[in-house]
Amino acid sequence: MATVDWSQIFHNWGIKSVAPTDKNKQAYVLSSEQLAAVLGAGIAPSLERPAKPFEVLTPLDACKQSVKGSFYFAKRSTNANRDPEPRMGRELIRAWLQLNDSVLIGNIGQTLYAIKLDSVADMTTEEITQEIARRSPPLLVLTLALKAKAKPTSKVVKKNEFARNPHVVGAAIHRAQNTCEMPDCTAKLFQRDDGSSYLEVHHVVPLSEKGLDSLDNVAALCPNCHRQQHHSRDRIKLRRKLKNHIEFIHEPWIRLLLNKK
Numbered sequence: 001m002a003t004v005d006w007s008q009i010f011h012n013w014g015i016k017s018v019a020p021t022d023k024n025k026q027a028y029v030l031s032s033e034q035l036a037a038v039l040g041a042g043i044a045p046s047l048e049r050p051a052k053p054f055e056v057l058t059p060l061d062a063c064k065q066s067v068k069g070s071f072y073f074a075k076r077s078t079n080a081n082r083d084p085e086p087r088m089g090r091e092l093i094r095a096w097l098q099l100n101d102s103v104l105i106g107n108i109g110q111t112l113y114a115i116k117l118d119s120v121a122d123m124t125t126e127e128i129t130q131e132i133a134r135r136s137p138p139l140l141v142l143t144l145a146l147k148a149k150a151k152p153t154s155k156v157v158k159k160n161e162f163a164r165n166p167h168v169v170g171a172a173i174h175r176a177q178n179t180c181e182m183p184d185c186t187a188k189l190f191q192r193d194d195g196s197s198y199l200e201v202h203h204v205v206p207l208s209e210k211g212l213d214s215l216d217n218v219a220a221l222c223p224n225c226h227r228q229q230h231h232s233r234d235r236i237k238l239r240r241k242l243k244n245h246i247e248f249i250h251e252p253w254i255r256l257l258l259n260k261k
């Protein structure tokens with residue numbers, strides 16, 4: 001799991017798993033940090049019953065743009081002396097959240113967000129930020145962009161990186177012979193200073209999915225085909241196509257090289 005700096009993204013945020021009582025009562029109990037996010041978004045606890053619904057953006061959900069949520073304080077039935085509990089109701093907990101989901105509730109200004117952490121396991125902070133920006137109200141994103149300092153502050157990035165064998169990368173570039181290894185690629189490759197085509201080496205089965213850092217599991221791709229492998233809605237199909245192709249060309253290429261000697 002990548003370490004995401006949520007404070008870079010949200011003004012207030014908190015993470016709490018969905019407990020059996022949350023699901024049974026269909027009322028998600030907010031942690032104090034999550035409560036700060038809801039209040040930070042300018043949402044007041046509803047006094048009506050059922051509580052008034054509002055929109056919660058779900059920018060990292062594959063299918064849903066947003067879910068309906070509500071916010072209210074509930075008296076504790078077991079002990080009336082204890083403080084009333086802040087809860088969220090409606091679709092958010094009735095349908096969207098499942099038992100044991102680890103969920104982040106956060107706000108950027110007046111906009112409230114909910115993210116299931118399972119869905120971001122393989123993403124970097126940058127990818128997550130971009131995805132949230134893409135799915136947030138344009139005006140909000142513009143405001144944040146205008147507020148940003150133009151001069152980037154340097155920071156130390158802590159990442160769980162796999163050590164990649166540079167020779168595997170080099171050999172894949174050689175095997176590609178200045179063409180993208182994705183079959184049927186029509187992209188026009190641009191040249192580097194030394195006249196070679198610019199290619200990026202991609203793990204066909206990602207290391208995070210226990211793929212090997214070996215020549216038969218890498219492909220040298222043009223930037224477009226490379227990004228498609230990661231982000232296209234057809235990526236499963238595209239991965240299979242690339243995998244078959246690499247398996248097909250890998251052995252003959254090695255044999256050819258060895259015979260040349």
Ligand SMILES: [Zn+2]
Nearest residue numbers: 201202203226
């Ligand atoms: Zn890649």
Ligand SMILES: [Zn+2]
Nearest residue numbers: 180185222225
């Ligand atoms: Zn390509």
